Amino acid sequence: MNFRKYLVLAGVTVFAAAGDSMLSHGMKQTGSISLNHLQGVIFAVLNPWVAIGILLLLAFFATYMTALSWADLTYVLPATSLGYVLLALVARFLLHEHVSPLRWLGIALITGGVGFIAGGPALTEHPHTAKAQDAPSAIAVGQAPLVAKNARNGAPSGVES
């Protein structure tokens, strides 16, 4: 895990939270859509909040897929659940909504869960993938010093020739 990967996880979190809130804000402006009047969906997309929300959710999906390409599902999901906390904090401090004690408890539980996951490895090392990708290191751990010695011995001759 390097800085860029943490940035991707932060992207998943923020894009999901921001996209959902923009979408819900926009949908409240356009009013409810019924299955009998599906053309309402088209008008909903024309609402700028809804359009920005959809763009943000596309960004969420791209970062989510990127994160899943190098981390376990059981790592990415809890790690990005801070988005729920983010939404509650935005509701409390930007929108000045009331956040009940039960919700603060929920925030504490989620934060605790994320803390639990953050200390562990991001990706399960599978025996078969390890064999396929780094076969030499998996099989010949004992031979590694030998390889290193050969490389050392080989280096001077390479320089000379």
Add this chain to the structure above:
Amino acid sequence: MKGIYTWSAIFAIVFASVVGDVLLARAMKQVGDVGALWRRIGFVAVIGRTLGNPYFLFGVTAMAVAFFSLLFALSWGDVSLVAPAAASLTFIGNAVAAKIFLHERVDRRRWIAAGLVAAGVALLAG
């Protein structure tokens, strides 16, 4: 009677989104590290490789099913029940499914994390 409809729809959401998440996770593991691939074969090739992966297409389909199940659930039940119930059960379902189908090492640390987040989400949205 309406409760049965709502809970069936909630379980449909959970089932479809767990299936979707597992398929998408497997697809992206097959595609490989997107950051490294981007530098090696370029952005368009990465997109093409992702969209061409059958697991990815099935995963997106499952996610679409989950979305429409959500619409049905919301038409039968309150959003204050449906959203937290579906979200928190999905966290637990994903931990189980990732262990069984993706062979991820879901150790005690990850079980506790999934449980805490599921409980927290239920409280937060409830």
